Amino acid sequence: MPTADVYRGVTADAIALAVASEAGVQAGEGRLASLFDAHHLRVYKLARRMSGSADAARDLVQETFLRATGAIESVPVGARAEEAWLVRVLLNICRDNWRRQARQARLSVFARPASSFVAGDHETAFIARTTVWRALQMLHPRRRAAIVLYELEGAQIPDIARLLGVSAVTVRWHLSRGRRELAKLIRDS
Amino acid sequence: MIEIGKLLRDSDPLANEPTLAAADIERMRRVAMSHVSGPPTARWPQPVLVAVTIAVTLIASIALGRRLPPPRGAAIGDDVTPSQAHDPVSPEPSRRQLQFATPGGTRIIWVFNSDFSL
Numbered sequence: 001m002p003t004a005d006v007y008r009g010v011t012a013d014a015i016a017l018a019v020a021s022e023a024g025v026q027a028g029e030g031r032l033a034s035l036f037d038a039h040h041l042r043v044y045k046l047a048r049r050m051s052g053s054a055d056a057a058r059d060l061v062q063e064t065f066l067r068a069t070g071a072i073e074s075v076p077v078g079a080r081a082e083e084a085w086l087v088r089v090l091l092n093i094c095r096d097n098w099r100r101q102a103r104q105a106r107l108s109v110f111a112r113p114a115s116s117f118v119a120g121d122h123e124t125a126f127i128a129r130t131t132v133w134r135a136l137q138m139l140h141p142r143r144r145a146a147i148v149l150y151e152l153e154g155a156q157i158p159d160i161a162r163l164l165g166v167s168a169v170t171v172r173w174h175l176s177r178g179r180r181e182l183a184k185l186i187r188d189s
Numbered sequence: 190m191i192e193i194g195k196l197l198r199d200s201d202p203l204a205n206e207p208t209l210a211a212a213d214i215e216r217m218r219r220v221a222m223s224h225v226s227g228p229p230t231a232r233w234p235q236p237v238l239v240a241v242t243i244a245v246t247l248i249a250s251i252a253l254g255r256r257l258p259p260p261r262g263a264a265i266g267d268d269v270t271p272s273q274a275h276d277p278v279s280p281e282p283s284r285r286q287l288q289f290a291t292p293g294g295t296r297i298i299w300v301f302n303s304d305f306s307l
Contacts, residue, residue, distance in 0.1 A: 028225045036218050044209050048202055058213060065221040072225070129200035136197070151194040152201055179193045186196070 028072050035075060036065055039086050046087065049148045050094055052137055064090045080162070087145070087163045094141035135185035139178055142166075146174040147182070 040061060047060035067089050068075060075085055136144055142164060149155040149163065150171075157175075161168045198204075287299040 029222055032221060032225055033218070036221060040214060040217065041208060045203060048206070054202075054206060058209070058217070061209075062217050062220060065217065066224055069221050069224040128196075132196050132200045133202070147193075147197070151197045152203075182193050 028069075031072050031075070032065070032069055035068060035072075035082060035086075038079060039083055040065070042083060043086050043090060045153075046145070046148065047090055049152055050090070050141065050144055052133060060090060060093055063093050067093070084163050084165065088165055091141050091145055091164070094144070098137075098141055131186060131189050132182075135182050135189065138185055139181060143174045143178040143181075146171055147178040150175055 043064055044057060044061050047064070048054060048057040051057045051060055064086055068086065075082060136147070139147065145164060146160055149160045150157070155163070157168050157171050160171045164171065166174075284303070285301040287301070288296065290296045
């Protein structure tokens with residue numbers, strides 16, 4: 001028959017475990033809060049340029065930070081390392097979405113009649129912008145990210161390599177191939 | 190020639206759109222924070238499962254090993270060409286011989302005496 005001391009010991013252990021768990025939750029919340037506050041705008045800008053709409057971009061940002069929530073201990077310390085980690089998570093989500101979409105659904109966008117790029121015409125300018133961005137959606141997310149980071153954010157190749165977790169040579173290759181693919185898609189549309 | 194960079198910059202959606210609204214930021218922050226849980230507890234069953242798997246494998250191997258008959262034939266070296274392997278020349282059941290010849294032609298005969306003890 002367990003003695004009172006045994007019960008006390010078990011209770012003390014349970015309380016200690018609960019306290020430690022609560023402390024862990026609070027630490028995780030603090031870490032996530034600082035991560036979100038520091039990087040949510042940066043993640044959104046990249047997500048918006050990677051996706052076709054503001055709604056899709058907001059979903060990407062939400063999903064990125066939800067994944068960070070589930071793996072908060074894996075997030076490295078330091079602003080640059082955190083940024084690179086979040087960018088890679090974002091790209092992984094984009095890649096998963098990209099794979100899920102049927103190739104036929106993507107190609108059907110370009111079955112529409114071709115439009116001309118006439119300056120000064122708001123409608124055709126809108127079509128031109130849509131065409132360019134839809135062509136961008138056809139690229140593999142990593143290649144798309146390299147193009148976006150270089151052409152739109154003005155990032156240098158070493159920084160792009162750090163964010164994407166690849167070598168500078170790979171970044172240059174993605175940029176070269178990406179530009180050729182985009183040009184072909186836009187020309188064919 | 191299509192100037193990809195210029196096309197992209199002219200079509201940049203962020204050039205004409207506002208960034209995230211404060212309400213959207215607050216909502217996303219709240220959703221993320223609501224999913225925070227404590228540090229993962231030690232998954233104690235996993236090491237136990239690994240230990241049990243190893244133990245079961247060992248026991249099964251020992252049991253299977255005891256059921257199988259002992260291997261027949263003596264070991265033969267890699268650098269010799271056996272002329273007669275496991276050939277019991279002697280008629281006596283307690284004495285067995287193993288004869289083989291080396292590449293140089295030297296004939297070697299091993300006689301196994303079951304009565305021999307150190």
